Amino acid sequence: MNSRITDRIATGVFYTIAAIMVALLLYLFYFILSNGLPQVTWDFLTSPSSSYQAGGGIRDQLFNSLYILVITMIITVPLGVCGGIYMAEYAKPGKITNFIRTCIEMLASLPSIVVGLFGLLIFVNITGWGYTIIGGALALTIFNIPVMVRVTEDAIRSVPKEQKEASLALGITRWHTIKTVLLPYAFPGILTGAILASGRVFGEAAALLYTAGLSTPTLDYGNWNPFAENSPLNIFRPAETLAVHIWSVNTQGLIPDVREVANGASAVLVIAVLLFNILARWLGSVIHKKLTAGK
Amino acid sequence: MQVAAAKETIFKINDLNLWYDDFHALKDVNLEALNNEIFAIIGPSGCGKSTFIKTLNLMINMEPGVRMTGEINYKEKNLLDSRVDLVDLRRKVGMIFQKGNPFPQSIYDNIVYGPKIHGIKKKSELDEIVETTLKDVALWDEVKDRLKTSAMGLSGGQQQRLCIARALATKPDVVLMDEPTSALDPISTLKIEELMTELKKKYCIVIVTHNMQQASRISDKTAFFLHGRVVETAETGKIFSNPEDKRTEDYISGRFG
Numbered sequence: 001m002n003s004r005i006t007d008r009i010a011t012g013v014f015y016t017i018a019a020i021m022v023a024l025l026l027y028l029f030y031f032i033l034s035n036g037l038p039q040v041t042w043d044f045l046t047s048p049s050s051s052y053q054a055g056g057g058i059r060d061q062l063f064n065s066l067y068i069l070v071i072t073m074i075i076t077v078p079l080g081v082c083g084g085i086y087m088a089e090y091a092k093p094g095k096i097t098n099f100i101r102t103c104i105e106m107l108a109s110l111p112s113i114v115v116g117l118f119g120l121l122i123f124v125n126i127t128g129w130g131y132t133i134i135g136g137a138l139a140l141t142i143f144n145i146p147v148m149v150r151v152t153e154d155a156i157r158s159v160p161k162e163q164k165e166a167s168l169a170l171g172i173t174r175w176h177t178i179k180t181v182l183l184p185y186a187f188p189g190i191l192t193g194a195i196l197a198s199g200r201v202f203g204e205a206a207a208l209l210y211t212a213g214l215s216t217p218t219l220d221y222g223n224w225n226p227f228a229e230n231s232p233l234n235i236f237r238p239a240e241t242l243a244v245h246i247w248s249v250n251t252q253g254l255i256p257d258v259r260e261v262a263n264g265a266s267a268v269l270v271i272a273v274l275l276f277n278i279l280a281r282w283l284g285s286v287i288h289k290k291l292t293a294g295k
Numbered sequence: 296m297q298v299a300a301a302k303e304t305i306f307k308i309n310d311l312n313l314w315y316d317d318f319h320a321l322k323d324v325n326l327e328a329l330n331n332e333i334f335a336i337i338g339p340s341g342c343g344k345s346t347f348i349k350t351l352n353l354m355i356n357m358e359p360g361v362r363m364t365g366e367i368n369y370k371e372k373n374l375l376d377s378r379v380d381l382v383d384l385r386r387k388v389g390m391i392f393q394k395g396n397p398f399p400q401s402i403y404d405n406i407v408y409g410p411k412i413h414g415i416k417k418k419s420e421l422d423e424i425v426e427t428t429l430k431d432v433a434l435w436d437e438v439k440d441r442l443k444t445s446a447m448g449l450s451g452g453q454q455q456r457l458c459i460a461r462a463l464a465t466k467p468d469v470v471l472m473d474e475p476t477s478a479l480d481p482i483s484t485l486k487i488e489e490l491m492t493e494l495k496k497k498y499c500i501v502i503v504t505h506n507m508q509q510a511s512r513i514s515d516k517t518a519f520f521l522h523g524r525v526v527e528t529a530e531t532g533k534i535f536s537n538p539e540d541k542r543t544e545d546y547i548s549g550r551f552g
Contacts, residue, residue, distance in 0.1 A: 162396035169354060170409040170465055171386030181398060
């Protein structure tokens with residue numbers, strides 16, 4: 001009797017908490033999208049931002065965000081995957097491994113503004129590059145690597161032991177086993193993790209303030225030479241991303257339509273992150289199905 | 296005994312001791328396995344029989360905290376002595392596990408996985424390996440029309456036979472089997488047993504089994520393990536009809552284990 005009531009109460013509490021979370025998220029989306037979506041027009045997405053007049057867009061910021069994301073992932077994924085393979089397959093349990101693990105976790109929990117200031121010191125001042133895309137990407141790499149390491153390690157550890165044994169027992173070397181058995185099996189997990197990390201990178205502002213900067217030179221999208229000053233592909237140019245743009249127009253914007261631009265940009269940002277998440281889930285399940293086909 | 300003397304000794308184990316950290320899992324094991332014979336290892340759970348079979352291809356090294364003393368002579372080469380080439384050893388000493396563990400790839404790719412990595416590139420050669428090994432395990436007729444489909448679609452018994460074919464594809468001398476039929480139905484079990492008697496014509500087979508009828512049906516020699524020790528090892532016929540040790544008799548007649 002008594003335990004039955006407790007059970008009901010517990011069930012009720014969990015349902016309520018779940019409902020609160022869903023409601024919060026839905027309200028947030030409703031608020032951001034209802035304010036922002038009306039501003040998001042083709043013109044808004046494809047025109048450059050303006051400094052003083054109303055009617056500026058977010059073309060360059062959107063491009064910068066995507067470009068920094070790509071550069072970050074190009075650096076992060078190989079490093080993170082290798083680190084994850086090391087942690088899952090090579091690291092022997094012991095003090096050193098525990099120390100490495102602690103370091104990785106510390107790295108993951110560093111406040112992003114601190115990483116930004118660190119980036120300012122290293123990638124902006126010491127290298128003498130100034131505010132650059134590559135500097136921003138490296139700063140983002142710092143707190144993205146731990147995520148990739150963890151995701152890869154978990155994915156590789158989740159490969160059934162029998163699969164690994166089967167390969168080793170055939171006289172296949174450890175590296176070949178990793179390459180041909182473990183990595184393909186772990187691939188959906190790694191991919192999902194990478195896309196989820198992308199969502200985080202895409203929305204990051206604090207770490208980029210002092211590394212990629214608050215401005216973008218006038219870009220010529222016809223110029224594909226990555227070494228030209230006005231080429232969008234140049235990684236040694238400053239680049240204001242979407243998230244940074246939202247922050248900067250709100251704090252120091254001189255345009256009369258600050259609210260509209262900020263709302264529109266926020267909506268675009270949220271939709272992009274949402275798309276990343278949906279993509280991650282969808283791709284993960286498609287590949288998983290393909291791998292276990294026939295069963 | 297004259298017949299046995301003519302057969303080549305594949306494994307000769309001398310005073311093998313094994314510890315997992317502080318746990319003494321194998322104690323003074325002495326055994327000999329000959330070519331063209333099926334060597335069965337029986338004993339209750341936890342007696343060290345699975346541990347023992349994993350020492351024969353050094354898969355035991357995957358477990359943390361393992362320490363060994365003694366000799367495991369494989370064709371007169373002590374595996375514990377010098378630095379053994381694990382890749383070479385495991386290619387020559389194939390292993391079959393409790394449950395069929397094919398890779399989530401096509402039937403064809405499963406079999407050519409080993410040979411391909413070991414350097415066979417020619418398509419015609421690989422095709423031939425697939426056909427002969429599948430015929431060896433009597434799976435060819437069942438799957439020849441769907442070699443490119445996923446191995447995960449096969450039944451449990453077929454998967455296990457595919458795994459045997461996969462192990463044979465690297466041209467081993469020995470096939471180790473760790474309770475290969477414990478997850479299979481009686482008909483699949485029978486097929487695998489028939490297969491083993493067929494395979495012993497070409498290979499040395501060491502099998503760990505929980506199933507005493509199985510050991511008595513198929514094996515030539517049997518060793519009875521208890522608490523990490525070999526209690527008795529003899530011709531299978533003798534051990535099941537006239538065991539020397541009281542404990543062997545108790546186990547075989549089902550009084551414990």
